[in-house]
Amino acid sequence: MKQKDLISSLFWLVIGVGVSYGGYDLELGTLHDPGSGFMFFWVGLLMMGLSLGIFIQALRKEGMAGELKTLWSGVQWKKVIYVLVALVFYAFAFQFLGFIVCTILLLIFLFKVVEPQRWSVAIFGAVLSALTTYLVFKIWLGTQLPQGILGIV
């Protein structure tokens, strides 16, 4: 059994079922005049068929024992979690704290926690990058960036 393919095919099967149902719900129309859900329904069915095919193939194939575990063994997966948490926090606090504060905090975290550097490098790098991008995007390109409650930018 190929665990990897079993799991992923089941995931796509669920998505396919959902999409087909969504299409059916939206109205299929007729062949003369296809409705809004026509494409969703058929593409969803195609996904279901393909995922079932992968599922059956995976059942037949020889897979490694504990295949799922090996996907994350020997790699520094914690760093991935740190980065994702930092990105979500950035999105969450972006409007509230404003561009510069938020960016400096994010970069110090990434420079320091994910790949440890000296404090001086982390702080200097973060401030320099935040100010440079502010200059390029806000001043030069006129991008709208949030000011935040501190009113800094």
Add this chain to the structure above:
Amino acid sequence: MDLLNYLGIGFSVALQPINLLYCFVGVFIGTLVGVLPGIGPVGAMSLLLPTTFKTTPEAAIIMLAGIYYGAMYGGSTTSILVNIPGEAASVVTCLDGYQMARQGRAGPALGIAAFGSFIAGTIAIIGLTLLAPPLANFALRFGPPEYFTLMILGLTVLIYLAHGSMPKALIMAAFGIILGLVGLDSINARSRLTFGRMEFVDGIGLVPIVMGLFGISEVLWNIEQTIRRDIFKTKIKGLLPTAKDWLDSKGALARGSLLGFFLGILPGGGAVISSFISYAVEKRVSKHPERFGKGAIEGVAGPEAANNAATGGAFIPLMTLGIPPNVIMAMLLGAFMIHGVQPGPLMMKQNPSLFWGVITSMYIGNAMLLILNLPLIGMWVQVLRIPYRILFPLILLFCLIGVYSVGNAVFDIYVMILFGIIGYLMKKFDYEGAPLVLAFVLGPLMENNLRKSLIMSQGDFSIFFTRPLAAASLILAIFLLVSPLIPWMRKKRKEIPTEETA
């Protein structure tokens, strides 16, 4: 005479100072991302797309196109000096380029790569200039059935060329189509799969999806493993290839240019495949095939010419039919649409300054690249020394700013993070992002043309088989889809190099 007239219009646009500046920025950033492993042209184009919103469509497309062909130039540098390809189209350059560098011939290897790229790029642009007008005229006769089946064919070729399992690539394409259809129905304005969220009414943005799949996921993938890069410590001298080098490479350059250009036009084809095929051809026609892999200059010249010529060829289906043949062109199609321009057979007549401006800017961009790549090679080597621990926070920051600036919406950042996770898991579970993105862009066009075709034929599917071009495209697509069931075709498919554009 018309052609000269059009080229005149093109140069008058491309030589405007602002367009020259954008062209320079494009090729510069292209070279940069070509040099830096871990970010490719697709990621860079989506990053910079928002910065073009305030410019004219000409400047925007000129810059984005510059990133594409600039990356092909830059990619060879890392292949030759570090034995790590900066992007997938330069994988094959490692074989002989790195060996040349080890033998103290890094200079001529870099030189022939740059000159070869310049020559091939120019040949491809001339081909594009000559072929685009008649093809656009021909395409005026196409109706919805032709467009629908051509898109099916394009998508099928990409799926066929995807590495690994074809059913998985098909699922990715199906998922891409669904994502592309989220939002208002273009025919009756009914909202579809929006889950009651206003943010989805206009559809899911291309930029958050591409940045998530090709930017964020790439960073996640790279930081969980330790990347080591040993830069070849040698003084690079004598960038100009010798007369013998030129003599050895001239056939390879000519064959690579032609091969790359024609493979670039084909849907699903592109820079990666043409570089591999060029290498195989050179080895086969060589009188001394045993030199390949040991520092043969033809092994650098041919593939580098081919991957650059392919970028020129790839513009033909996009600019004349409005159908992107690969993911990068799909990004460009997105950029055209954001600027309110619909590429296709009418673009040349309705928007001659844009059409010819972009094409002629490529002549100028190629000259700029030669200057950027030869005298400044030392600078690119320095760029290579930037450690990934410094680079990845900056890539993430650019992704965040880029995606936010598209619509000033924090929601888009969440969408990008979500697609970053999806992309990371896709890599773990052996699914590819390229079919998803191409299908995402083509999905709405395909649906529209399918529905129009069925309305035209009053629900009769034979419309796809009674019109010659539609029938030929569909039959070819079906053949490619069932080919893995035929043993010798399955073997052939496994021999084809994979197209990865991250």
